Amino acid sequence: MSQSHSYSLQDVFQNNGLNGTFKVVSETGTSQPKPDYVDSSCSLSVKNVSYTVSEHVGPWWDLSSFRKKWTRQILNQVSFHVDSGQIMGILGNSGSGKTTLLDAIAGRIGNSGKLLGEVFVNGRKLKTEQFQDCFSYVLQSDSLLSYLTVEETLTYTAHLALRKHSSEAIRKKVAAVMVELSLGHVAHSVIGGRIFPGISGGERRRVSIASQLLQDPKVILLDEPTTGLDSMTANQIVVLLAELARRDRIVIVTIHQPRSELFRIFNRIAIMSRGELVFCGEPEEMVDFFSSCGYECPEYCNPFDFYVDLTSVDTRCSEREAATYSRMHDITSAYQNSEVYKSMLGRIEQSCQRADKPMIPFKSKESPSCMSKLNVLLRRTVRNMSRDRMGILMRLSQNLIYGLFIAFFVMKLDKDVTKGAVQDRIGIIYQSMGASPYTGMLNAVALFPALRAIADQESKDGLYQKWQMFLAYIIHILPFSIISVFIFTSFLYWTVGMNPDPVRFVCFSAVVMVPHIVGELLTLVLLGVVQDPNMVNSGVALLNIAGIMVGSGFLRSFKQMPVVFQWLSYLTFQKYGCELLIVTEFYGLNFTCTPLAGLPGSCLVDSGDMIIDQGYPGALSRYTQDFLLLYAFLPALVILGIISFKIRDHLIRR
Numbered sequence: 001m002s003q004s005h006s007y008s009l010q011d012v013f014q015n016n017g018l019n020g021t022f023k024v025v026s027e028t029g030t031s032q033p034k035p036d037y038v039d040s041s042c043s044l045s046v047k048n049v050s051y052t053v054s055e056h057v058g059p060w061w062d063l064s065s066f067r068k069k070w071t072r073q074i075l076n077q078v079s080f081h082v083d084s085g086q087i088m089g090i091l092g093n094s095g096s097g098k099t100t101l102l103d104a105i106a107g108r109i110g111n112s113g114k115l116l117g118e119v120f121v122n123g124r125k126l127k128t129e130q131f132q133d134c135f136s137y138v139l140q141s142d143s144l145l146s147y148l149t150v151e152e153t154l155t156y157t158a159h160l161a162l163r164k165h166s167s168e169a170i171r172k173k174v175a176a177v178m179v180e181l182s183l184g185h186v187a188h189s190v191i192g193g194r195i196f197p198g199i200s201g202g203e204r205r206r207v208s209i210a211s212q213l214l215q216d217p218k219v220i221l222l223d224e225p226t227t228g229l230d231s232m233t234a235n236q237i238v239v240l241l242a243e244l245a246r247r248d249r250i251v252i253v254t255i256h257q258p259r260s261e262l263f264r265i266f267n268r269i270a271i272m273s274r275g276e277l278v279f280c281g282e283p284e285e286m287v288d289f290f291s292s293c294g295y296e297c298p299e300y301c302n303p304f305d306f307y308v309d310l311t312s313v314d315t316r317c318s319e320r321e322a323a324t325y326s327r328m329h330d331i332t333s334a335y336q337n338s339e340v341y342k343s344m345l346g347r348i349e350q351s352c353q354r355a356d357k358p359m360i361p362f363k364s365k366e367s368p369s370c371m372s373k374l375n376v377l378l379r380r381t382v383r384n385m386s387r388d389r390m391g392i393l394m395r396l397s398q399n400l401i402y403g404l405f406i407a408f409f410v411m412k413l414d415k416d417v418t419k420g421a422v423q424d425r426i427g428i429i430y431q432s433m434g435a436s437p438y439t440g441m442l443n444a445v446a447l448f449p450a451l452r453a454i455a456d457q458e459s460k461d462g463l464y465q466k467w468q469m470f471l472a473y474i475i476h477i478l479p480f481s482i483i484s485v486f487i488f489t490s491f492l493y494w495t496v497g498m499n500p501d502p503v504r505f506v507c508f509s510a511v512v513m514v515p516h517i518v519g520e521l522l523t524l525v526l527l528g529v530v531q532d533p534n535m536v537n538s539g540v541a542l543l544n545i546a547g548i549m550v551g552s553g554f555l556r557s558f559k560q561m562p563v564v565f566q567w568l569s570y571l572t573f574q575k576y577g578c579e580l581l582i583v584t585e586f587y588g589l590n591f592t593c594t595p596l597a598g599l600p601g602s603c604l605v606d607s608g609d610m611i612i613d614q615g616y617p618g619a620l621s622r623y624t625q626d627f628l629l630l631y632a633f634l635p636a637l638v639i640l641g642i643i644s645f646k647i648r649d650h651l652i653r654r
C-alpha cells in the first residue's frame with residue numbers, strides 16, 4: 001500500500017517525540033500506529049536459508065592438514081517475511097553474515113559453498129534465473145564513472161536497461177528518478193573521483209540507488225549504504241530509503257550500528273550473529289522481546305548498540321567467547337519460541353498458501369540488442385574519457401617521451417660500420433619492439449580496473465555482459481593507440497635518420513603499432529581473470545621479457561637456440577615484428593667502413609642484406625606473411641579477452 005507523504009529526519013523526530021536523546025522504555029507505548037500491509041502488492045519470504053562452505057584446515061604449505069577440510073556454517077536457517085511498503089534493517093557485528101544473507105536473497109552467492117532454503121516473492125518460489133530480474137542490489141561501494149554528470153550517468157544506465165523507451169521517455173524517467181532521490185540540484189555536476197572533486201559521498205550513494213530505481217524494482221537490497229558517510233548524511237540516506245519503501249516497495253538494508261533516531265524508521269529490524277537470526281520483528285517488539293529475556297535497554301542508551309553488543313560473540317578470549325556464545329544462543333532459542341517468530345512463520349505460510357497469488361513483479365527489462373548495448377557502452381566510455389585531460393595527455397605523450405629518450409641517446413645514425421651503423425639500428429629496433437608493450441600495459445592498468453568494477457556490478461544487474469565492456473574499451477582506445485604510435489615513430493624515425501623512404505616509415509609505424517596494442521590487450525586479457533592489477537603488471541612484463549628474448553633473435557641467434565626455444569619463438573609476436581623491422585631498415589642499405597687499426601675484420605659487413613641473410617635467412621620472402629602473422633595476434637587476443645571475461649562471470653560472485 002503506498003503512502004503519498006514524504007518523510008524527513010525532522011518529521012521523524014517530531015512524530016516520534018525524539019529530540020536528540022533516546023528513551024526506549026518510556027517511548028514504546030507512544031509510537032504511531034503502523035500501517036496495515038497485509039494486503040500489500042508484494043511480499044518477500046525467506047525460508048530456512050543456510051549456507052555452508054568447506055575450508056582447508058591448515059595452510060597450503062602443510063600438506064597433511066591442507067588436505068583435510070572442515071565445514072563452516074555462514075548462514076544458519078534464516079527465515080523472515082517482509083511486505084511491500086516496509087523497510088527492514090539487518091544489523092549485526094562485523095562478520096555476522098549480513099552481506100552473505102543479502103547475497104543469498106539476491107541469488108548472487110556463487111557456487112563456492114552449499115546454499116539451502118527458499119526465497120518466495122508473493123508466495124511464489126523464485127527460480128534461479130528469476131533472482132536477477134526480481135531484485136535490485138546496491139553494493140557497498142559505488143562504481144560510477146568519475147567524469148560523467150549525474151544526469152549522464154543515469155541516462156546511459158537507462159539506455160542500457162530500457163530499449164522500448166524512446167529518448168524522450170528515458171529523459172522523463174531519469175528526471176523522475178532524480179526528483180525521487182533529490183538529485184535535481186546536482187544533475188549537471190560530475191560524479192568526481194579520488195583526484196578531483198565532484199558530488200558528495202551521500203549524493204554518490206543516491207546516484208547508485210537511483211541507477212537501480214530506473215528499472216522500477218519492487219524489492220531493493222542495499223549492502224551497508226551508510227558506510228563511509230557522516231552520521232547526519234547516513235541518517236538522511238536511511239530516511240530516504242524508508243520513503244522509497246513507503247511507495248509500495250520492499251527495502252532491505254544491512255547497516256552496522258545506526259543512530260538511535262532511526263529506531264522507528266525501520267518497520268522490521270533483524271539482528272544477526274554468527275550467521276543466525278537472533279531476532280527479527282518490529283522495533284517495539286524488539287524492545288519487549290529483549291526486556292522479556294531480562295535485558296532491558298538502559299535509558300539514554302542507543303538500543304541498536306545495546307542489542308547488537310548483547311548478541312555478539314566476543315572472541316577475545318575463550319572464556320568470554322563461551323559466555324557470550326551461550327548468551328547469544330539463549331536469546332536465539334527464546335526468539336524461536338516467541339510469538340513474534342511464530343507469527344512471522346504464520347505470515348510466510350499464509351502468503352505461500354494463498355490461492356490467488358499475485359504474479360512475481362519483475363523489473364522493467366527491455367534490454368537492447370547486443371550491438372545497441374555495445375554502442376551505448378562505447379559512447380559512455382568515450383564521453384567519460386574525453387573529459388579526462390590527464391588520461392588523454394598520458395596516452396598521447398608517453399610513447400613520444402620514450403622516443404625522446406632514445407633519440408637523445410642515439411642522436412644520429414651513421415652509415416659507418418665501425419661507428420655503430422649496425423649496432424645502433426638493431427638497438428632502436430630492439431627498443432621499439434621491446435618497450436612499446438609496456439606503454440600499452442601501463443594504460444590498461446591505470447584506466448581499465450575502474451571500468452571492470454563497473455562492468456562487474458552492471459553485468460550482475462543484467463544490463464550487459466562483461467566482455468561487452470571489454471570490447472567497448474578496446475574500440476575506444478584504438479584511435480589513441482594509432483595516433484600515439486604515429487607521434488612516436490614520426491619523431492624517432494626522422495630524428496635519428498632511419499631509412500629515408502616514406503613507405504618504409506609507414507611499414508615501421510605499422511609494425512610498432514602492434515606491440516603497443518598487444519601490450520594493452522594482453523593486460524586486459526589477464527585483468528579478466530586476475531583481480532590484482534599489480535600481479536597483471538608483473539605477468540605482462542615477464543611475458544614481454546621472455547618474448548623479446550626468445551623471439552627477437554638479438555640475444556641469441558635462432559640457429560644457436562635449443563630447438564624448443566626455436567619452436568616457442570613462433571608463438572611470440574616479437575619474432576615477426578623484429579624480422580619485419582630488420583628487413584624494413586636493412587634491406588638495400590649499404591654501409592661505409594673506416595678500418596680500425598689492430599682489429600682485422602672490422603669491415604666484414606658492408607650491406608644490410610648481409611645482416612638479413614645471416615641473422616634472418618629468408619626474411620625478405622616472408623615479409624607479407626610476417627605482417628599477416630603479426631596482425632593475427634590482435635584478433636586472437638580479442639577472442640582470448642572475450643573468453644577471459646566470460647570466465648570472469650564464473651569467478652566473480654559478489
Ligand SMILES: Nc1ncnc2c1ncn2[C@@H]1O[C@H](COP(=O)(O)OP(=O)(O)OP(=O)(O)O)[C@@H](O)[C@H]1O
Nearest residue numbers: 053074092093094095096097098099100101112113
Ligand atoms: N564464500 C565464502 N567462503 C568462506 N567464508 C565466507 C564466504 N562468504 C562469507 N564468508 C565468511 O562469512 C562471514 C560473514 O561474512 P559477511 O561478509 O556476510 O559478514 P558481514 O556481517 O556482512 O560483515 P561486515 O559487516 O564486516 O561486512 C565472514 O567471516 C566471511 O569471511
